[in-house]
Amino acid sequence: MKHASRYVMASSSDSPRVRRPAVAGMFYRDDAARLRREVRGFIDAGRTSNLVPKAIIVPHAGYVYSGQVAGSGYRALANLETRVRRVFLLGPAHRVYTRGVAAPAHQSFSSPLGEMPIDRERITELCERFDFVTISDASHAEEHSLEVHLPFLQTALGDFLLVPLVVGEVHPGRLRELIDHVLDNPGDLLVVSSDLSHYHGYDEARLIDAQTVELMENLEWQEMRPERACGFVPVSALLLSAAERGWRVSAVDVRNSGDTAGPRDRVVGYASLVVHEPVAEFDPETRKRLLGVARDSIEHGFSDLALAIDPTAWPRACGRHTATFVTLESSGVLRGCIGSLAAEEPLVASVANNAARAAFNDPRFPPLTRREFDEIDICISVLSPPVPMRFDSQEALLEQLRPGEDGLILSWGRHRGTFLPSVWRLTDSPGRFLAHLKRKAGLSEDFWSDDIRIERYTTESFGE
Incomplete structure (x- = not known):
């Protein structure tokens, strides 16, 4: 104006x-x-x-x-x-x-x-x-x-x-x-x-x-x-x-x-x-160390022990409070995935805790066994701070989505769900991506309300 x-x-x-x-x-x-x-x-x-x-x-x-x-x-x-x-x-x-x-x-x-x-x-x-x-x-x-x-x-x-x-x-x-x-x-x-x-x-x-x-x-x-x-x-x-x-x-x-x-x-x-603009924050050596922490944390979990973490001994980016997800796969099939959307603890501690939870506390799977331990592959996703999206209709929202790049958090009342950017590999359709996310949040695929809140984030992901 x-x-x-x-x-x-x-x-x-x-x-x-x-x-x-x-x-x-x-x-x-x-x-x-x-x-x-x-x-x-x-x-x-x-x-x-x-x-x-x-x-x-x-x-x-x-x-x-x-x-x-x-x-x-x-x-x-x-x-x-x-x-x-x-x-x-x-x-x-x-x-x-x-x-x-x-x-x-x-x-x-x-x-x-x-x-x-x-x-x-x-x-x-x-x-x-x-x-x-x-x-x-x-x-x-x-x-x-x-x-x-x-x-x-x-x-x-x-x-x-x-x-x-x-x-x-x-x-x-x-x-x-x-x-x-x-x-x-x-x-x-x-x-x-x-x-x-x-x-x-x-x-x-x-x-x-x-x-x-x-x-x-x-x-x-x-x-x-x-x-x-x-x-x-x-x-x-x-x-x-x-x-x-x-x-x-x-x-x-x-x-x-x-x-x-x-x-x-x-x-x-x-x-x-x-x-x-976003850049990769973690060099190959740091990524290797973080994946090692995830695996060590699971190893400790078999003995009901928590892995001791000293964030001050890590690069600055690993000591910042950051949200992470840890995904476990066996022969390419999901075996556990747990994470946090809020940056509530240092990144390295978040990785350790989410690795153990993915192995032993994902309600979709039985606890990981030692026999499976050597067969799993670990992937870490580091989340950027979520940013609220602005839209006045579902069509306007879909036009803004970036396949392969955006992770989404959907909130409506008590319903909440998130999809990491990696979920885009299952569909390249923004409409299907959003529909499946609604279903994950406990809503019908065709549900829409002007009170729906969508936040967008990106991830830096790396695995074994």
Whole structure:
């Protein structure tokens, strides 16, 4: 929906053409040559990944505190396959109360490394399209959450058009509409600025920030709070948009000021995260280890023993709370399948527990025997966070289904059922897939209600 032009204010004589730095010499160096070397060093020393960013979340403290962590986020931009033409930079308001989202009237922003032109045309478009976007130089005048990223962007990207937006009081669901608009345009990069917890002791902060990062990686946008991240509104909106697109969020660096330059009695947390399309998270060696855990857990089950698991001894992806399914087959025939749709325990523990349940507690089969043990094949499916689907009819739902890719969760009243993506090998018809899922949930195949809830997820599956 477009809105009246009163929301658009072109630059004028009472608005300086250039927004000058407000925190140079305080948050970062004001000497261009030294600043360029320092930022280049942060990026080059950043932690590496093979993730191709759709967006990044990066911290905004003084460089002595968060520069190293931010460098890891900006290093990921080297993986981009196309040139970035425009950067949408979103950060929380710290200095001036801001209602909605504030864009500047300036023609450019400057840093000690030079000027960056503002994309006035895109700002005008945003003001006309979204009624919560207004023009306010005051919101930008002393705001550091955007400014500290300018030298990083100039160093990592070179020339680009800038769309700087200070985020104030706005619901994440509404802001997500703007973020969706940005993410739909190739050549645009979204950068969200946020620190994590503030002024806890070192050990407490590490625990709080680890929980926050896990929420972000699991796309649990509803659980974000200002005490977890000062930029919780743009972060939440980005997580919501990523969830609906089936994207993932992965942390590439998590530290706090006690790790970098500050005392440990009152620290501030920082993280760099990459928003990206799904990729295989588990290398061949990790997959082999997880399959070994599943088999060892079943072996222990024959003696009524639980396999001891230490998630801290595993790669980070295996320690995150993640939903899994474990499937057992004998000569290609199903012999047990148990899993969880909620991410309630570390992935490696979920694999161990579901393997034992599939072997001994699947109500469709008798408990596995030792004689069968050596004959079974084990398959592990790691589920992405489920995303609610939006539709107004069964036909609209069927048009959205992706055969071979989507797992579905169907809920209606007390009825609930799920099919993993692997079930598509039994039918390539979305209509038959949905009909069989209804039957599994205890409904008739032709049942339909406007109150039916469908969630979609994907899996990374691997077996022996």
